[in-house]
Amino acid sequence: MRKAIPSLTALEIFECVARHQSLTRAAEELHLTQSAVSKQITGLEHRLGVVLFKRVKKRIELTHYGSSYALKIKKCLDRIERNTLDLIDQREEGASLDLAVSATFATQWLIPKLRDFRGKYPGINVNITxxxxPFILNNTQFDAVIYYGNDVWQGTRGERLLPEGRVIPVCHPELVNPIRGVSVEMIAQLPLLHLSSREDAWPQWFASAGLDDVYKPLRGCRFELFTMLTSAAMxxxxxxxVPEIFIPTELASNRLTVPSTHFIRNECGYFISYNDDPINVEALDVFSNWLHGVARLGDMAAL
Known part of the structure; x- marks a missing residue:
């Protein structure tokens, strides 16, 4: 018996009070009386021999020890909950993975390919957030994270999946007449759409085409995500x-057309890092091997 460990009830109540920094709000969430919550906190402080909260007039605040302990306890409770859910999944002859993925990569690249994974490994559920x-991966419930950058996150175990590759101009087919041909100079006269985080994309595109003096950097709408940018173009x-790897369906269905064959290549790409203590090692290994295989096919297609 682990005599030094407080009861799970006391720890759950402590985490709730720490999160709200209010006995009243914690009592409401836990469906307990305020008196019962207060007694649990007092008993926990007595057991630990540490003051977890300081009383300031009619409110409470975490002490330095309480704040540090609350972060650790929350992580442990999250992991207990995750382990329990995973056990339930396994009971039903399945397993699950929790992934953190950059929004555009998830929507435009990964999710459309998950049907193949599901067909090959129907017993593994993939949950995506x-x-x-950047965040500290080992302090979360995520088994792995997929992100955009130029290197693996410092202090993590991971590798590059694939480069972003060719970035091409795209628009609605009715905006141009690709049959007659559209020159770079003509594109310079059209409304230009921008990704807020990549203000240098169009300047690079025009510069690589030898038209530095044509581009007007303040012209055109700006959007936060590639999904928004693509929707605006359509x-x-x-x-x-837009990176070519994100729009194969839109191009194939003619919802987008490529008015110019001139492109720029982005050597940055998408990386995966793994939690040092994943919930389901076997399922993560299966997913990782599948993911790298799909990424290699995509990388070869982009050459």
Whole structure:
């Protein structure tokens, strides 16, 4: 018996109070009386010999020890919950993976390919959450993270999946007449659509075509995500520069056309990093091997 470990009930109540920093709100969430919550916190502090909360007039605040302990306990409770859910999945002859993936890569590249994975490995469920900014992977429930960049996140175990590759101009077919041919100079006169995080894309495209002096950097709408940029181009708002790997369906269905064969190549790409302690190692290995195989096919097709 682990005598040093407080009861799970006490820890769940402590995590809830720490999250709300309110006995009243924690009691409401847990469907307990405020008195019962207060007694659990007092008992936990007595057992640990540490003051977890300081009382400031009519409110409470975490102490330094309480704040540090709360972060660790939350991580442990999340993991217990995740392990329990995974056990339920396994009972039903299945397993699950939790992935954090940049939004555009998930929507435009990964999810359309998951039907193949599902067909080959029907017992593994893949859960996807959109995450773009760097975070400490080992402090989360995610088994792995897929992200855009030029290297593996520092301090993580991972590798590159595939380069982003060719970035091409695209627009609604009615915006141009590709049969007659559209010159770079003509594109410079059309409405240009921009990705907010890549303001240098059009300048690079025009510069590589030898038309540095034609581009007007302030002209055109800006969008936060490639999915928004692609949708704007399909709606006829203008010409967008989009990685070719994200729009094969739109090009094949003629919802987008390529008005110029001139392109730029992005050597940055998409990487995967793995949690040092994944919930289901076997399922993650299966998914990783499948993912690398699909990425290699895509990389070869982009050459």
């Amino acid at each position: 959109a995450r773009s900014d 709606s006829g708002l203008g010409v967008a520069l």
